[in-house]
Amino acid sequence: xxxxxxxxxxxxxxxxxxxxxxxxxxxxxxxxxxxxxxxxxxxxxxxxxxxxxxxxxxxxxxxxxxxxxxxxxxxxxxxxxxxxxxxxxxxxxxxxxxxxxxxxxxxxxxxxxxxxxxxxxxxxxxxxxxxxxxxxxxxxxxxxxxxxxxxxxxxxxxxxxxxxxxxxxxxxxxxxxxxxxxxxxxxxxxxxxxxxxxxxxxxxxxxxxxxxxx
Amino acid sequence: xxxxxxxxxxxxxxxxxxxxxxxxxxxxxxxxxxxxxxxxxxxxxxxxxxxxxxxxxxxxxxxxxxxxxxxxxxxxxxxxxxxxxxxxxxxxxxxxxxxxxxxxxxxxxxxxxxxxxxxxxxxxxxxxxxxxxxxxxxxxxxxxxxxxxxxxxxxxxxxxxxxxxxxxxxxxxxxxxxxxxxxxxxxxxxxxxxxxxxxxxxxxxxxxxxxxxx
DNA sequence: TAGATTGTTAATCGATTAACAATC
DNA sequence: TAGATTGTTAATCGATTAACAATC
Numbered sequence: 001x002x003x004x005x006x007x008x009x010x011x012x013x014x015x016x017x018x019x020x021x022x023x024x025x026x027x028x029x030x031x032x033x034x035x036x037x038x039x040x041x042x043x044x045x046x047x048x049x050x051x052x053x054x055x056x057x058x059x060x061x062x063x064x065x066x067x068x069x070x071x072x073x074x075x076x077x078x079x080x081x082x083x084x085x086x087x088x089x090x091x092x093x094x095x096x097x098x099x100x101x102x103x104x105x106x107x108x109x110x111x112x113x114x115x116x117x118x119x120x121x122x123x124x125x126x127x128x129x130x131x132x133x134x135x136x137x138x139x140x141x142x143x144x145x146x147x148x149x150x151x152x153x154x155x156x157x158x159x160x161x162x163x164x165x166x167x168x169x170x171x172x173x174x175x176x177x178x179x180x181x182x183x184x185x186x187x188x189x190x191x192x193x194x195x196x197x198x199x200x201x202x203x204x205x206x207x208x209x210x211x212x213x214x
Numbered sequence: 215x216x217x218x219x220x221x222x223x224x225x226x227x228x229x230x231x232x233x234x235x236x237x238x239x240x241x242x243x244x245x246x247x248x249x250x251x252x253x254x255x256x257x258x259x260x261x262x263x264x265x266x267x268x269x270x271x272x273x274x275x276x277x278x279x280x281x282x283x284x285x286x287x288x289x290x291x292x293x294x295x296x297x298x299x300x301x302x303x304x305x306x307x308x309x310x311x312x313x314x315x316x317x318x319x320x321x322x323x324x325x326x327x328x329x330x331x332x333x334x335x336x337x338x339x340x341x342x343x344x345x346x347x348x349x350x351x352x353x354x355x356x357x358x359x360x361x362x363x364x365x366x367x368x369x370x371x372x373x374x375x376x377x378x379x380x381x382x383x384x385x386x387x388x389x390x391x392x393x394x395x396x397x398x399x400x401x402x403x404x405x406x407x408x409x410x411x412x413x414x415x416x417x418x419x420x421x422x423x424x425x426x427x428x
Numbered sequence: 429t430a431g432a433t434t435g436t437t438a439a440t441c442g443a444t445t446a447a448c449a450a451t452c
Numbered sequence: 453t454a455g456a457t458t459g460t461t462a463a464t465c466g467a468t469t470a471a472c473a474a475t476c
Contacts, residue, residue, distance in 0.1 A: 010467070012421050016414035020393065034433060043398045046433095047469050054435060062434040063476045079417050080424040094342075098312035103412060109420035128308075149423065173423040175416060179234065184257045192422035194415050198317060200230035201408050202389060203293050206323035207226050208406035209363065209387040210294040224443070248457060260457095261445050268459060276458040277452040 007055045014052055017042070019075045026068050034065035084111040085173060086147050090162055091154035092117035092125075092132045095177055099151060100128030113145060142169045149173035156180070221269045228266055231256070233289045240282050248279035298325040299387060300361050304376055305368035306331035306339075306346045309391055313365060314342030327359060356383045363387035370394070 021042055025033060035046040042049075053059055053066075059074050060066045076082060084106065089096055092115045105112045117123055118135040125132050133141065141147070150166045152159065152174060159178035166174070167182075173192045174182055182193045235256055239247060249260040256263075267273055267280070273288050274280045290296060298320065303310055306329045319326040331337055332349040339346050347355065355361070364380045366373065366388060373392035380388070381396075387406045388396055396407045 008467070013414070013418055015421070016411070016417040019417070020414075036433080043395075043401070045469060047471090048467095050434065050436085051468075058435060060434050061476060062474070063432045065433065079421050081417070081420060083424075085420070085423055094312035094315045098308035099412070101308045103416060105416075108413065108416045109423075110416065149419075172426055173419065175419055181257075187257070190426050192419060192426050194419040194422065196410075196412065196415055197230070198313070198410065199322065200227070200234075201410055202317060202319075202322045202324065203230040203233070203295070204227055205363075205387065205389055205406060205408040206295060206299070207229070207293050208408065209299055209323075210297075212386055212404050212406050222443070250457080259445060261447090262443095264458065264460085265444075272459060274458050275452060276450070277456045279457065 011052050011055055015075055015079060018049075018052070019072065019079070022068055022072045022075065026072065030068060032065050032067050035060070038066070079109065081107065081109040084109055085149045086145060087112050087149040087151060087173075088138070088142065088147050089115040089130070089151040089153065090117075090135070090138065090166070091152060091158075091177075092119075092122045092127055093153060093155070096151075096153035097127045099153060099177075100130055102128070110149060112151075113147065114141065116141075139165070139169060142166075142171065147171065149175070151175040151177070153177045160185075225266050225269055229289055229293060232263075232266070233286065233293070236282055236286045236289065240286065244282060246279050246281050249274070252280070293323065295321065295323040298323055299363045300359060301326050301363040301365060301387075302352070302356065302361050303329040303344070303365040303367065304331075304349070304352065304380070305366060305372075305391075306333075306336045306341055307367060307369070310365075310367035311341045313367060313391070314344055316342070324363065326365075327361065328355065330355075353379070353383060356380075356385065361385065363389070365389040365391070367391045374399075 021038065035049040039046040039049055050060070056074065056078050059071055087105065087110045089100060089112060092100070096115060096117070100112070100115060112130055115127055115130050115132045116135045116138045117132050122132050123134045147169070148171065150171050150173070152163060152166070154162045156179050159180035163174070163176075163178070163180055163182055167186065167189070172190065174194070176182060176193055176195045177198075179197070179199075183191060235252065249263040253260040253263055264274070270288065270292050273285055301319065301324045303314060303326060306314070310329060310331070314326070314329055326344055329341055329344045329346045330349045330352045331346050336346050337348045361383070362385065364385050364387070366377060366380070368376050370393050373394035377388070377390070377392070377394055377396055381400065381403070386404065388408070390396060390407055390409045391412075393411070393413075397405060
């Protein structure tokens with residue numbers, strides 16, 4: 001499948017935010033918007049909005065602006081939100097539970113099938129509407145159900161082992177809450193990884209807080 | 215307090231990762247490292263490492279490299295990790311609980327005092343070693359204890375109200391798990407905000423996953 | 429048609445990488 | 453001293469912003 005042109009990651013990372021604003025404008029009953037007005041509401045430049053959207057084609061109309069329902073549909077198409085990826089969550093501790101119950105996977109293009117944990121304390125329980133199964137049967141489950149993505153919420157000390165096992169099952173899509181650097185460990189493999197580094201975020205905040213102290 | 219020179223945010227965001235690698239190398243018993251070797255281990259260029267570190271002064275030594283314990287100390291000093299900010303967590307639902315129990319605030323420059331929630335189901339409980347108090351007494355508590363930072367884990371529908379209240383208490387440092395855009399709502403105020411947009415991260419992953427599908 | 433606003437190219441700005449003199 | 457490696461300047465690369473012709 002030939003890519004016409006690789007779109008830069010900073011552009012991609014802005015798409016979910018565009019999508020959020022578009023949805024909320026539609027909820028307000030607004031039908032169309034100009035890049036200028038959207039830029040003011042979002043706190044960025046009109047030029048950037050037009051550049052970003054034009055990476056994927058011309059969704060707007062000169063003299064009119066952007067139709068919001070077209071825009072919403074187009075962004076959903078770019079992100080592929082309607083095509084659900086079969087997913088498991090590994091590690092049903094505090095973070096795993098929170099992710100399970102708070103995130104609406106369906107509307108983001110993922111189908112969360114089951115959670116897995118090795119602790120007898122949580123196996124058998126239901127978190128966020130998903131059954132927690134024993135890690136013992138994770139491999140079998142993934143093979144039988146053609147699982148394509150994993151959310152990894154295990155403690156850091158188990159991260160490498162768990163992730164390497166998932167890789168051996170052919171899983172290439174990772175929402176990684178651990179500090180194990182999957183892409184760094186496998187530069188050769190073609191993987192899709194999003195790391196959620198909460199600790200790094202908090203440390204960055206500590207720096208920013210220092211800056212506003214007088 | 216005159217800033218010699220404003221350091222770019224991308225540099226700051228790399229510091230926690232440097233810190234992590236430095237700590238882990240020290241745990242391996244390594245004492246010094248060259249920018250070249252560190253660059254290979256971290257998957258970036260030696261040039262970038264030297265540039266980044268030199269924003270804050272010369273921690274290295276020609277012909278020798280960087281002493282890891284010096285480096286660790288210097289990064290901790292830059293991030294101000296030893297100076298703990300008094301902090302409250304608001305919203306003791308799933309995410310709040312997970313954050314409370316998983317994050318080591320002390321080692322990241324924060325002192326988490328208490329959690330707050332308005333639901334009688336959780337008020338009085340202890341999460342991650344922190345007592346959950348009734349939101350009714352939040353304002354009083356913040357004033358009495360000179361609270362400087364808040365972790366906001368309330369549902370999106372309550373986000374604006376909760377955050378505006380925290381702002382009115384003089385809180386300027388936010389670790390924000392909601393979708394309310396604090397900086398956008400208060401462009402005039404000098405705030406330190408780190409947003410944790412889990413939904414955006416997941417949608418970005420959906421795009422990246424599309425790219426590796428054949 | 430005239431006014432508005434996009435799509436797109438060109439200019440600017442900032443961040444990363446390369447190069448090398450300084451120096452341990 | 454010679455070798456290694458930093459600190460720092462210059463070159464490159466990429467991302468953002470500005471400008472404007474195209475066009476609805």
